[in-house]
Amino acid sequence: MGGENLYLFHEGERIAQGKDGTRAVANRLQLHLGTSIDVGRFELFREQRVVYALSLDEDGYPWVSEVTGPAGFLDAPDEHTAIFRGEKTSFLPEDPILTNFRTCSDRRMAIIVMDFEKRIRYRANGNLEAYAPDKDYVLDVAEAIPGCPKYIQRRRIVGQRQCMEKPVTRGKSLSAEAIEAIEKSNTTFLGTLNPNGHCDVSHRGGFPGFIVVNSAVELVIPEYGGNGMFLTLGNLELCSRAGLIFVDFEGTGNVVQVVGDAFLEWKNAEYEGAGRLIRFHVKQFVLHHGASPYKWEMIDYSDVIPAHGRGHGEDLPMQGKGLFPMEMVLVDSQAMNESGTTKRFTLWGSQLIPYTPGQYATFTLTLPSGKELQRSWTITSVPTASAGDHKMEITVKHMTGGEASTYLHEAEGYPKVQLIAVGGELSPYLSGVPELPRQVILISAGIGITPMMAIARSLRETDVEVTFIHSERHEKDRAFADELSSLNFSNGSFKLTTTVTDPEEPINPGVVRGRITRELLQSKLKLENHDYQAYICGPGKFVRDVREFLSQLKVQASRVHTEEFIF
Numbered sequence: 001m002g003g004e005n006l007y008l009f010h011e012g013e014r015i016a017q018g019k020d021g022t023r024a025v026a027n028r029l030q031l032h033l034g035t036s037i038d039v040g041r042f043e044l045f046r047e048q049r050v051v052y053a054l055s056l057d058e059d060g061y062p063w064v065s066e067v068t069g070p071a072g073f074l075d076a077p078d079e080h081t082a083i084f085r086g087e088k089t090s091f092l093p094e095d096p097i098l099t100n101f102r103t104c105s106d107r108r109m110a111i112i113v114m115d116f117e118k119r120i121r122y123r124a125n126g127n128l129e130a131y132a133p134d135k136d137y138v139l140d141v142a143e144a145i146p147g148c149p150k151y152i153q154r155r156r157i158v159g160q161r162q163c164m165e166k167p168v169t170r171g172k173s174l175s176a177e178a179i180e181a182i183e184k185s186n187t188t189f190l191g192t193l194n195p196n197g198h199c200d201v202s203h204r205g206g207f208p209g210f211i212v213v214n215s216a217v218e219l220v221i222p223e224y225g226g227n228g229m230f231l232t233l234g235n236l237e238l239c240s241r242a243g244l245i246f247v248d249f250e251g252t253g254n255v256v257q258v259v260g261d262a263f264l265e266w267k268n269a270e271y272e273g274a275g276r277l278i279r280f281h282v283k284q285f286v287l288h289h290g291a292s293p294y295k296w297e298m299i300d301y302s303d304v305i306p307a308h309g310r311g312h313g314e315d316l317p318m319q320g321k322g323l324f325p326m327e328m329v330l331v332d333s334q335a336m337n338e339s340g341t342t343k344r345f346t347l348w349g350s351q352l353i354p355y356t357p358g359q360y361a362t363f364t365l366t367l368p369s370g371k372e373l374q375r376s377w378t379i380t381s382v383p384t385a386s387a388g389d390h391k392m393e394i395t396v397k398h399m400t401g402g403e404a405s406t407y408l409h410e411a412e413g414y415p416k417v418q419l420i421a422v423g424g425e426l427s428p429y430l431s432g433v434p435e436l437p438r439q440v441i442l443i444s445a446g447i448g449i450t451p452m453m454a455i456a457r458s459l460r461e462t463d464v465e466v467t468f469i470h471s472e473r474h475e476k477d478r479a480f481a482d483e484l485s486s487l488n489f490s491n492g493s494f495k496l497t498t499t500v501t502d503p504e505e506p507i508n509p510g511v512v513r514g515r516i517t518r519e520l521l522q523s524k525l526k527l528e529n530h531d532y533q534a535y536i537c538g539p540g541k542f543v544r545d546v547r548e549f550l551s552q553l554k555v556q557a558s559r560v561h562t563e564e565f566i567f
């Protein structure tokens with residue numbers, strides 16, 4: 001490739017290469033990048049039936065879209081042009097790309113041409129020159145970037161799908177179905193842009209679960225070792241706006257498009273094989289139900305993917321050496337009450353961990369001094385699959401002078417802990433009764449709220465009536481306050497009562513002052529229905545008192561399940 005045709009790294013790419021010390025390697029590889037399509041690749045363009053294309057919306061967010069057609073729908077007639085043949089090209093009916101083409105004056109576009117079966121990828125970036133419905137879409141190519149076969153899962157098209165005519169689901173935070181699609185996926189395409197240059201779509205692959213869904217608004221993308229040029233991360237150095245697409249190729253045909261802001265975390269990621277992380281904050285998503293027109297068959301996984309993420313997909317066997325002890329990485333933390341005394345921690349493990357809402361996990365922690373501690377914390381998350389999850393959330397109160405809780409609250413980076421067991425009986429799913437009761441009563445004090453929270457979260461989509469009574473000394477210490485006040489149950493039958501025991505403190509409307517008493521329980525619980533189970537958690541004296549009150553209210557002991565946290 002001659003000097004004129006040389007791709008020149010932009011400022012963001014140079015910054016990224018500098019941070020990772022890969023400038024010399026990048027300079028060598030630069031010779032492979034160009035400003036025009038390699039003639040030897042024209043045929044690759046013509047053979048494809050699926051291409052991933054980026055377009056910008058009016059707010060400048062890059063949407064990555066699946067564009068399809070019979071072979072020949074994409075053409076490269078010369079080195080500077082890629083054409084989507086209008087009469088052969090199909091878009092998903094409600095794909096934002098269609099609005100973007102119509103309404104957005106910024107016509108920068110990027111495509112990635114993938115031959116999954118041969119593990120070939122090739123990117124072409126530039127400007128959309130001409131657009132008119134049913135006419136050809138002409139991409140004026142300014143950058144052409146070949147990619148290596150790393151992390152590409154081999155798959156091939158085996159037929160066409162009967163596409164569903166179901167309206168798309170949209171939102172500002174991911175729906176459960178969108179999360180499921182992301183967690184099952186082993187391939188995604190990431191759209192980014194250089195604000196002063198071109199847009200770009202790059203490929204990312206891993207085992208299912210390699211993209212970690214931290215919450216409905218946050219994804220973590222591990223960055224496995226690449227070529228050191230940092231074309232994607234270089235763009236993110238200059239502009240956080242990014243887009244992702246997930247396609248359920250072999251299964252439902254669901255397509256999830258997500259846009260948001262992506263931030264780089266250099267050199268501190270602890271996922272196996274991943275030197276860096278991208279933290280992706282979701283701004284908007286669109287889920288197209290069963291809309292991807294081709295049905296695929298998986299051939300095999302890339303054999304260079306790190307083990308991270310393995311075990312999340314049903315098609316992948318658990319790793320052989322047994323589950324425990326298992327290393328988990330603390331990937332996120334967040335204050336859960338106004339006073340900041342309680343924090344939520346998200347932990348990630350490379351294997352599927354079987355757990356049930358209400359159960360706790362026991363860990364070994366190694367302090368910086370080398371001292372080892374063993375502690376248990378309730379798992380406050382609900383597993384995304386019936387067999388378990390590869391991640392869990394724990395919610396820990398900082399105990400003044402407490403060794404383990406102080407260590408977690410002050411932890412920086414991504415420390416590792418050893419999960420040594422999951423256990424506990426305080427769960428409506430473990431009562432030995434095959435079906436859930438009609439009513440679940442949750443009574444807690446202080447940090448004893450944690451198993452109740454997991455149970456309440458898990459019952460949201462069921463018909464179970466939940467009565468939740470919680471007591472706290474100070475309102476500012478109450479964890480999950482916001483979530484609980486807006487916890488919507490599908491059947492509308494969630495009843496929450498909060499009491500604050502401090503005699504002086506002003507209390508919010510709706511909050512009851514004082515301890516949980518027999519009278520309070522009598523007024524709040526509907527005990528004439530005999531199909532209920534009660535769960536109590538908190539300090540020892542509280543648990544004993546509440547058990548006694550329930551007994552006085554003629555609740556059978558067999559319906560009462562308790563747990564005390566021993567500090």
Ligand SMILES: Cc1cc2nc3c(=O)[nH]c(=O)nc-3n(C[C@H](O)[C@H](O)[C@H](O)COP(=O)(O)OP(=O)(O)OC[C@H]3O[C@@H](n4cnc5c(N)ncnc54)[C@H](O)[C@@H]3O)c2cc1C
Nearest residue numbers: 376377378396397399400401402403404405450565566567
């Ligand atoms: C089944 C189960 C589930 C649990 N779930 C949760 C949960 O969801 N969330 C949660 O926050 N906790 C939970 N716990 C409690 C948790 O296991 C820890 O005990 C807690 O986090 C405190 O640990 P620590 O190491 O910080 O405190 P530790 O170092 O064990 O100290 C505990 C307390 O003793 C005091 N102390 C320590 N040493 C001394 C000393 N020499 N003299 C006087 N006082 C001292 C400390 O100040 C502190 O208040 C659970 C416990 C169990 C058994």
